[in-house]
Amino acid sequence: YFSEATLGSPCLINGLPIVRNISELPQDSYGIPGLTHMTVAGSVLHGMKEVEIWLQTFAPGAATPIHRHSCEEVFVVQKGSGTLYLAETHESVPGKPVEFPISANSTFHIPINDAHQVKNTGHEDLQVLVIISRPPIKIFTYDDWFMPHTAARLKFPFYWDEQCFQESQKDEL
Amino acid sequence: YFSEATLGSPCLINGLPIVRNISELPQDSYGIPGLTHMTVAGSVLHGMKEVEIWLQTFAPGAATPIHRHSCEEVFVVQKGSGTLYLAETHESVPGKPVEFPISANSTFHIPINDAHQVKNTGHEDLQVLVIISRPPIKIFTYDDWFMPHTAARLKFPFYWDEQCFQESQKDEL
Ligand SMILES: [Zn+2]
Numbered sequence: 184y185f186s187e188a189t190l191g192s193p194c195l196i197n198g199l200p201i202v203r204n205i206s207e208l209p210q211d212s213y214g215i216p217g218l219t220h221m222t223v224a225g226s227v228l229h230g231m232k233e234v235e236i237w238l239q240t241f242a243p244g245a246a247t248p249i250h251r252h253s254c255e256e257v258f259v260v261q262k263g264s265g266t267l268y269l270a271e272t273h274e275s276v277p278g279k280p281v282e283f284p285i286s287a288n289s290t291f292h293i294p295i296n297d298a299h300q301v302k303n304t305g306h307e308d309l310q311v312l313v314i315i316s317r318p319p320i321k322i323f324t325y326d327d328w329f330m331p332h333t334a335a336r337l338k339f340p341f342y343w344d345e346q347c348f349q350e351s352q353k354d355e356l
Numbered sequence: 357y358f359s360e361a362t363l364g365s366p367c368l369i370n371g372l373p374i375v376r377n378i379s380e381l382p383q384d385s386y387g388i389p390g391l392t393h394m395t396v397a398g399s400v401l402h403g404m405k406e407v408e409i410w411l412q413t414f415a416p417g418a419a420t421p422i423h424r425h426s427c428e429e430v431f432v433v434q435k436g437s438g439t440l441y442l443a444e445t446h447e448s449v450p451g452k453p454v455e456f457p458i459s460a461n462s463t464f465h466i467p468i469n470d471a472h473q474v475k476n477t478g479h480e481d482l483q484v485l486v487i488i489s490r491p492p493i494k495i496f497t498y499d500d501w502f503m504p505h506t507a508a509r510l511k512f513p514f515y516w517d518e519q520c521f522q523e524s525q526k527d528e529l
């Protein structure tokens with residue numbers, strides 16, 4: 184299932200084995216302290232068009248940015264515990280979020296465009312499987328919960344898509 | 357988060373708690389021997405529009421039907437082992453499938469419209485998390501690998517969507 188060309192590139196689109204071992208997938212922190220990210224099935228890496236799946240591990244204290252997106256997102260907590268912060272208001276700023284405790288076997292989905300953050304507030308690693316629709320993801324990030332929605336910054340492509348997104352763009356020239 | 361109306365119905369669309377415990381979700385075999393199905397986040401049950409997630413457990417010997425669909429589908433094996441059968445030809449019948457061993461930590465996605473079957477060929481329960489796009493799922497089923505594609509039967513709504521799909525249709529009258 185491998186050609187030499189795909190073996191030589193971290194940005195596989197073709198020549199991917201049908202069945203892959205998650206524990207052998209590349210992982211990286213992308214410079215985000217306490218994060219380990221693996222793309223289990225991805226748009227930029229694996230040619231997915233409608234869904235994308237990540238396995239992410241957050242060390243104690245580590246968190247996603249405060250962010251929003253217009254795609255659907257579902258979390259399935261595999262290990263550990265933490266907190267989901269969710270700002271359900273649609274005023275000019277996210278505002279003080281509601282806090283939901285999460286732990287192994289929790290599942291939750293993020294209402295479209297609601298600002299949210301997932302944080303490991305426990306003492307062990309928090310591991311989550313994350314499913315998003317319409318990849319690759321486009322994220323608007325906030326410095327804090329009182330930053331206006333209009334000031335949130337678009338981060339696209341997101342960290343784990345950056346290298347291969349650029350390569351796939353180049354391929355199309 | 358519950359109203360009396362939603363507590364009284366197995367077909368929750370509104371009033372769902374944001375964070376749910378997977379081990380407390382309703383589960384059913386839907387008459388399929390050896391199957392335990394849970395809809396973790398679903399279109400008909402939870403109002404998802406772009407992705408849907410199931411947790412399915414197959415007893416030894418149990419299997420999905422041989423089937424195809426035009427949505428994307430990704431499996432993440434949580435426990436046990438089994439076999440993915442995948443017919444990659446696009447002739448008039450699926451034909452003899454390629455067999456891929458799968459086990460805990462395996463992930464695979466099903467190429468669009470390829471006929472496939474997942475079977476527990478191991479000795480313990482096989483548990484898989486299944487992600488599909490564009491729910492609710494529309495499945496074409498085959499009696500065997502040599503049944504013509506044109507003879508495959510549409511099963512829609514699928515078993516776990518049947519009761520609530522009908523209720524949600526009635527609600528719209
Ligand atoms: Zn998110």
Ligand SMILES: [Zn+2]
Pocket residue numbers: 423424425429466472
């Ligand atoms: Zn399928």
